[in-house]
Amino acid sequence: MRHRIAVVGGGPGGLTFARVLHRHGHPVAVLERDPAPEARPPGGTLDLHEGLGQLALDKAGLLAEFQALSRPEGQAMRILDAAGTVLRDWRPAPDERANPEIDRGQLRDLLLGSLDVRWGRAVTRVVPVPGEGVLVHFADGRPETFDLVVGADGAWSRVRPAVSPVTPQYTGVTSVETSLDDVDIRHPDLARLIGDGSVSVYGVNRSLVAQRNSGGHVKVYARLRAPLDWHAHLDLTDVEATRSGLLALFDGWAAPVRDLLGHGTAFAHRPVYVLPGSHTWAHVRGVTLLGDAAHLMPPLGAGANLAMLDGAELAEAIAADPENLDEAVRAFEEQMWARAASWSRITTAGLERLVSPDPAEALALFDQVQPS
Ligand SMILES: Cc1cc2nc3c(=O)[nH]c(=O)nc-3n(C[C@H](O)[C@H](O)[C@H](O)COP(=O)(O)OP(=O)(O)OC[C@H]3O[C@@H](n4cnc5c(N)ncnc54)[C@H](O)[C@@H]3O)c2cc1C
Numbered sequence: 001m002r003h004r005i006a007v008v009g010g011g012p013g014g015l016t017f018a019r020v021l022h023r024h025g026h027p028v029a030v031l032e033r034d035p036a037p038e039a040r041p042p043g044g045t046l047d048l049h050e051g052l053g054q055l056a057l058d059k060a061g062l063l064a065e066f067q068a069l070s071r072p073e074g075q076a077m078r079i080l081d082a083a084g085t086v087l088r089d090w091r092p093a094p095d096e097r098a099n100p101e102i103d104r105g106q107l108r109d110l111l112l113g114s115l116d117v118r119w120g121r122a123v124t125r126v127v128p129v130p131g132e133g134v135l136v137h138f139a140d141g142r143p144e145t146f147d148l149v150v151g152a153d154g155a156w157s158r159v160r161p162a163v164s165p166v167t168p169q170y171t172g173v174t175s176v177e178t179s180l181d182d183v184d185i186r187h188p189d190l191a192r193l194i195g196d197g198s199v200s201v202y203g204v205n206r207s208l209v210a211q212r213n214s215g216g217h218v219k220v221y222a223r224l225r226a227p228l229d230w231h232a233h234l235d236l237t238d239v240e241a242t243r244s245g246l247l248a249l250f251d252g253w254a255a256p257v258r259d260l261l262g263h264g265t266a267f268a269h270r271p272v273y274v275l276p277g278s279h280t281w282a283h284v285r286g287v288t289l290l291g292d293a294a295h296l297m298p299p300l301g302a303g304a305n306l307a308m309l310d311g312a313e314l315a316e317a318i319a320a321d322p323e324n325l326d327e328a329v330r331a332f333e334e335q336m337w338a339r340a341a342s343w344s345r346i347t348t349a350g351l352e353r354l355v356s357p358d359p360a361e362a363l364a365l366f367d368q369v370q371p372s
Contacts, residue, residue: 003325005318006031006136007150008123008159012046012053012104013291013307014152015111019060020312022115024319029146030115031136033122033153037112042104044177044219045074045211050098052305056312057110065110066102074101074212076197079366084201084254087363090370091196099301101197103214107304123153126162126287134162134286148318148325149287152311155273157293164281164289168273168296170228173355175272176236176246178264180210180218187263193256194218201257202362206249207355210260220260222246223355228271242267272298272351277344280337288329290314295340298351302343310336 005021007014010032018028034040048054048066057063072092079088092098102110122139126149129135133145151159155168183191190210193199198211205225210218224230234245246261275296291307313335317328353361 002027003147003318003322004133004145005029005148005150006144006146007152008126008136008157009151009153009291009293010034010108010112010117011152011154011291011307012107012111012304013293013311014150015108015115015311016056016060016308017150017152017290017311017315018115019062019111019113020056020315021318023061024315026315026319026322029144030117031121031123031138032117032119035120037108037117037119038105039119042108045071045101045103045213046107046304047075047099047101047301048107048308049301049305052302053308056305056308059312059316060111062110062113066107067097067100069106069110070100070102071196071214072097072100073196074198075099076195077366077370078193078195078197078199079363080199080201080254080257081359082201082203082250082253082257084257088366089195101212106214123158126151126159128162128284128286130285147286148329150314151287151289151293152291152307154292155296157289159287160289160293162287163284164279166275166279168275171272171274171298171351172225172227173223173272173298173351174226174228174230175224175270176222176242177268177270178220178222178261178266180220180260180263182216183212183218184216187259189256190218190259190263191216193260199260200362201253202354202356202359203250203253204357204359205355207362208250208253208257208260220264222250222261223272224249225355231269236267236269239265239267274298274344274348277341277348279340280333283330283333285326288314288333290336294336295344297340297344298347300347300350300354302347306340306343309339
């Protein structure tokens with residue numbers, strides 16, 4: 001029997017789900033809000049862990065292609081204090097493959113392959129109709145009915161309300177993102193400071209992180225503990241004003257470090273929101289969630305990995321026992337909740353230490369997770 005299965009969202013979680021299900025011979029409709037793959041900038045680089053994102057890619061049959069594309073050297077991490085003193089300078093061994101980096105656009109294209117995504121299909125809500133299936137409503141176009149709708153539509157999921165009333169809450173930590181292009185040619189001093197991977201600088205309740213993507217592109221993140229409206233007097237579309245406002249927040253930091261903020265031509269405000277670490281829901285036949293939609297947590301290198309493994313495992317569970325779709329989904333949910341709760345604890349505690357009144361906490365955390 002063929003089930004009508006839809007996944008809402010073509011991010012890392014949704015695409016991995018679709019790709020693995022496809023590999024097992026099951027059709028799936030991928031419903032994505034963006035009108036095309038390149039419709040918006042894909043965001044910064046991702047490190048995929050051996051037991052999480054890489055395992056998911058293996059389940060999708062894409063591990064060898066990932067290994068050819070990824071940047072193991074991007075695992076390098078340098079830590080400075082606000083005075084610019086190098087405190088740690090960790091470089092991976094040549095054969096280190098635990099967490100190589102890949103650009104999000106490259107990962108998306110790898111997962112997309114020959115998948116048939118329905119672009120420009122923004123879902124507005126899903127409504128389970130007992131005995132008939134689940135009705136999916138779109139911003140435009142007629143509703144469609146499926147036997148299973150998987151919400152892989154990220155932090156502000158439109159599928160989530162069908163199973164849970166919970167919404168993301170602000171952590172008290174916000175972030176402003178900017179970027180540098182052609183760093184090796186246009187900003188060679190900064191290129192040296194950043195190295196092959198990332199440089200992180202920790203101060204009191206603030207940090208600056210610059211991370212290399214491929215092709216000399218660098219993402220710079222300024223993180224700070226602040227109320228959500230901290231920028232009320234700042235027009236973030238005014239580049240000059242934003243740059244000076246940010247530099248004022250990092251007043252007294254070493255000039256080469258402040259220079260990371262000095263060349264951005266666009267700034268994006270990204271407050272850090274999370275779902276409760278214990279987020280679960282009473283099972284609803286025909287609807288489930290995965291990835292950020294289910295367990296949004298601080299951006300400390302786990303979210304995409306977890307979303308991908310969720311997607312791969314749900315697809316495998318369905319493929320292993322297609323006659324018992326609902327049982328497969330129930331079992332998947334239990335497994336996902338347990339793993340997500342554990343990572344939520346780790347990343348929440350991590351965020352507390354990385355943006356902390358005591359910068360030594362960040363260094364201690366680094367030494368704990370990355371002993372040299
Ligand atoms: C600065 C930063 C750095 C990070 N670094 C890392 C890292 O190194 N490693 C890591 O593992 N994680 C990292 N993360 C976390 C990671 O980005 C997320 O956890 C991950 O993208 C979640 O994947 P997802 O597929 O669940 O959701 P998303 O990536 O959010 O994808 C959701 C998709 O759904 C689509 N969508 C949304 N609403 C609708 C709708 N109504 N209808 C149809 N489609 C819709 C969106 O367009 C999108 O394509 C980072 C996050 C940030 C902010």
